[in-house]
Amino acid sequence: MSETTKKVESAGLMKYSTENLVPFGPIHPALKEPEYFKLVLEGEKIVEVIPRIGYVHRGLEKAAEMRPWVQNMYMFERTCGICSFVHSLCYGQAVEELTIYEVPRRAKYIRLIVAELERIHSHLLWVGLMGHWAGFETLFMWVWRDREIVLDIVEAISGNRIHKSMNAFCGVRRDMPENMEEQIVEKMKYLADRTRYYREIIDTEETMLERTEKIGKVSADTAEKLCAVGPMARYVGIQHDVRLNDPYAAYDEVPFSIVTRNEGDVHGLLRLRLDELIVSTELVTYAVKHLPEGQIRVKIPPIIPAGEHSSHCEAPRGEIFYYVKSTGGRTPDRVKSRQPTMANLPTALEMLKGLTIADVPIVLTAIDPCFGCMDRMSFLDTETNRHWTWSGEQLRQYGIKYYKQRRT
Amino acid sequence: MVRRTIATVRYQILQTKEDVELLLQIFEALVFPGVLFTIGVGFLFDWLDRKTAARMQGRIGPKIAGPSGILQPFADFLKLLFKEEIIPSHADRTIFLFAPALFLLAPLLSMLFIPILALSPIASFDYDILAILFLLAYAAFVVSVLSYSSASSFTTIATGRLVLQYVSYEIPLVLAIITAVLYTRSLSVEGIVAAQSKLWNIFVMPFAFAVYIIALMAELEKPPFDIPSAKTEIVAGWLTEFSGRALAFLKLTKEVSYVFGSALAVSLFLGGPLGPEFSGVPIWILYFSYFMVKLLAVGFLIFVLKTSMARIKIGQATELFWKILTPVSLGQIILILVLIQGGILVVS
Numbered sequence: 001m002s003e004t005t006k007k008v009e010s011a012g013l014m015k016y017s018t019e020n021l022v023p024f025g026p027i028h029p030a031l032k033e034p035e036y037f038k039l040v041l042e043g044e045k046i047v048e049v050i051p052r053i054g055y056v057h058r059g060l061e062k063a064a065e066m067r068p069w070v071q072n073m074y075m076f077e078r079t080c081g082i083c084s085f086v087h088s089l090c091y092g093q094a095v096e097e098l099t100i101y102e103v104p105r106r107a108k109y110i111r112l113i114v115a116e117l118e119r120i121h122s123h124l125l126w127v128g129l130m131g132h133w134a135g136f137e138t139l140f141m142w143v144w145r146d147r148e149i150v151l152d153i154v155e156a157i158s159g160n161r162i163h164k165s166m167n168a169f170c171g172v173r174r175d176m177p178e179n180m181e182e183q184i185v186e187k188m189k190y191l192a193d194r195t196r197y198y199r200e201i202i203d204t205e206e207t208m209l210e211r212t213e214k215i216g217k218v219s220a221d222t223a224e225k226l227c228a229v230g231p232m233a234r235y236v237g238i239q240h241d242v243r244l245n246d247p248y249a250a251y252d253e254v255p256f257s258i259v260t261r262n263e264g265d266v267h268g269l270l271r272l273r274l275d276e277l278i279v280s281t282e283l284v285t286y287a288v289k290h291l292p293e294g295q296i297r298v299k300i301p302p303i304i305p306a307g308e309h310s311s312h313c314e315a316p317r318g319e320i321f322y323y324v325k326s327t328g329g330r331t332p333d334r335v336k337s338r339q340p341t342m343a344n345l346p347t348a349l350e351m352l353k354g355l356t357i358a359d360v361p362i363v364l365t366a367i368d369p370c371f372g373c374m375d376r377m378s379f380l381d382t383e384t385n386r387h388w389t390w391s392g393e394q395l396r397q398y399g400i401k402y403y404k405q406r407r408t
Numbered sequence: 409m410v411r412r413t414i415a416t417v418r419y420q421i422l423q424t425k426e427d428v429e430l431l432l433q434i435f436e437a438l439v440f441p442g443v444l445f446t447i448g449v450g451f452l453f454d455w456l457d458r459k460t461a462a463r464m465q466g467r468i469g470p471k472i473a474g475p476s477g478i479l480q481p482f483a484d485f486l487k488l489l490f491k492e493e494i495i496p497s498h499a500d501r502t503i504f505l506f507a508p509a510l511f512l513l514a515p516l517l518s519m520l521f522i523p524i525l526a527l528s529p530i531a532s533f534d535y536d537i538l539a540i541l542f543l544l545a546y547a548a549f550v551v552s553v554l555s556y557s558s559a560s561s562f563t564t565i566a567t568g569r570l571v572l573q574y575v576s577y578e579i580p581l582v583l584a585i586i587t588a589v590l591y592t593r594s595l596s597v598e599g600i601v602a603a604q605s606k607l608w609n610i611f612v613m614p615f616a617f618a619v620y621i622i623a624l625m626a627e628l629e630k631p632p633f634d635i636p637s638a639k640t641e642i643v644a645g646w647l648t649e650f651s652g653r654a655l656a657f658l659k660l661t662k663e664v665s666y667v668f669g670s671a672l673a674v675s676l677f678l679g680g681p682l683g684p685e686f687s688g689v690p691i692w693i694l695y696f697s698y699f700m701v702k703l704l705a706v707g708f709l710i711f712v713l714k715t716s717m718a719r720i721k722i723g724q725a726t727e728l729f730w731k732i733l734t735p736v737s738l739g740q741i742i743l744i745l746v747l748i749q750g751g752i753l754v755v756s
Binding site for chain 1: 461464465466467631632634638639641642643715716717718719720721722724
């Protein structure tokens with residue numbers, strides 16, 4: 001054990017004896033991405049959870065500083081394999097604010113359609129996973145079969161199933177395919193029907209209710225204090241949705257209402273996301289029917305004027321945030337991104353307290369985690385609580401020094 | 409020379425009619441409807457299980473090996489036989505290697521007590537229900553020991569769950585069997601089957617049948633009771649550390665237990681191989697067809713039930729068995745006894 005690890009261990013865990021600690025991860029069948037949770041147990045009951053994040057740090061923000069503005073858009077799209085479009089949308093919006101160009105109205109609608117299709121695909125994937133973790137294989141298979149419908153539509157629109165690469169600065173790269181309107185409307189109706197059926201299943205299936213009801217209780221105050229975002233805020237009754245609070249794309253032109261629930265348990269989260277699916281299908285139907293005519297893209301020069309701006313969007317998992325700073329060059333000076341899992345993790349740890357080990361997979365899945373997206377890096381001395389930043393060069397020098405020391 | 413030897417041996421062995429009978433009995437015990445046949449039905453059940461689940465979930469299921477993939481379970485079994493066998497360094501080697509064989513013994517032996525071709529099974533004595541109950545407990549014991557012998561953290565948790573699940577389902581299971589015994593006044597499977605020639609037990613004791621099926625699902629670890637082998641929580645449960653031949657035989661044992669559990673349900677509640685008889689058709693063909701139809705019906709009931717449910721937690725399973733199913737099966741016994749005393753039901 002290295003000196004630093006010892007310090008971290010001693011900082012948080014002094015008050016617990018080692019017998020009561022059960023490691024969960026970083027390699028665990030219930031986690032598809034590496035993340036480490038130390039569970040402090042009292043018998044079967046969890047009294048404290050200590051997370052250790054950062055196993056899949058990829059240096060995205062640093063990489064952005066070395067790439068042209070346009071290339072970054074497609075790199076940030078690869079932040080997440082599930083909610084890819086919304087990342088490029090959020091980054092693109094921040095950059096667009098720095099320029100003098102306007103996004104055409106038709107492009108805004110197409111952005112809304114793709115973003116909502118992505119939300120449907122993400123939520124369906126999550127519902128299926130919840131079935132899988134609860135041991136309900138049939139639900140998993142059914143939901144993932146229906147998810148193919150959305151992926152087919154996305155493929156018809158963008159040419160890709162997951163990484164759509166639809167966005168460009170001030171517009172989108174491809175127009176909506178012709179003669180698809182009827183087909184999309186029909187399929188959205190089918191999906192809404194299927195979603196209502198799934199809602200009926202999770203409300204009536206006894207085994208599913210026993211696994212989800214009254215599990216992971218969190219009060220609205222706690223969630224608000226811990227800055228929960230997206231569905232994690234809405235399931236305790238907080239009206240938090242960027243689409244409504246600060247509309248982007250065409251959300252200010254389409255009629256829709258957000259869903260909130262008051263149960264504050266895993267079953268409530270299931271209901272909430274299924275209800276949101278129906279809202280999303282209605283949004284797509286409306287937008288496809290009211291798609292305005294006009295151009296889809298304004299060409300902008302590759303150099304972005306100096307300045308800084310931030311932007312936020314409602315990803316399927318909650319609010320994502322991008323900050324962009326330009327010094328008038330071909331590459332950004334600084335890009336900062338924050339993903340919803342980062343904001344939701346404290347609430348998830350709160351949900352786990354008082355439950356048993358058998359509930360851990362289902363609660364961790366319930367927040368729809370995307371650990372790979374959220375890993376960022378900062379410097380912190382746990383003993384003095386000092387917090388600092390280093391430039392790339394300083395970090396490089398530190399690395400050289402560290403490996404020289406290790407060799408000797 | 410060789411031919412002459414064989415002829416001599418044949419002449420010497422098959423001298424009398426008793427010798428032919430003996431050979432037939434050995435054939436019955438080892439091939440049909442004994443050990444090999446049971447294993448074959450086990451593979452068939454595995455294939456049906458996978459195919460039904462796949463169809464219900466909107467998938468295709470196995471389709472490469474044999475027509476519609478019917479040989480897939482056998483192919484999987486063969487493949488596992490040729491795989492490398494890894495023994496964990498902490499494991500208790502003796503138990504780890506021998507227990508799978510001991511485990512397979514339980515359902516194969518129990519299956520010999522089930523009448524299939526005629527009213528009398530291959531092996532039977534007056535109290536063979538007790539032997540079957542013993543073999544059920546024996547199987548649970550062996551699987552706990554072999555799970556514990558592999559000494560990994562996942563199998564340790566699985567062992568705890570196995571034992572807790574066993575003490576939960578055993579009482580309702582035994583009570584359901586006892587109901588049939590009490591009503592038919594017989595402690596042998598043969599006697600219970602013979603007593604159902606007019607009316608199947610399921611019409612007299614529907615609740616006992618339901619309790620038996622639910623407890624059977626717990627014994628076979630089918631959802632919602634796949635708690636000791638919950639793959640999303642504890643990898644493969646008690647199977648985690650097994651590989652190669654041992655894994656092949658453990659999987660086979662699970663399928664054979666499936667067949668035996670369904671066969672016992674058929675014998676206790678559905679009249680065994682009994683059914684309408686026609687002149688001209690050999691009686692054993694009729695009995696065999698009736699038995700297989702009932703066996704597949706019970707198997708199919710379990711396939712459908714398990715496909716439509718989520719896994720529950722071990723505490724919830726214990727509560728279900730102790731708080732609901734045990735009182736229900738006790739109530740069924742009392743109801744039967746009261747009806748017999750009141751003269752409404754006639755003991756056959």
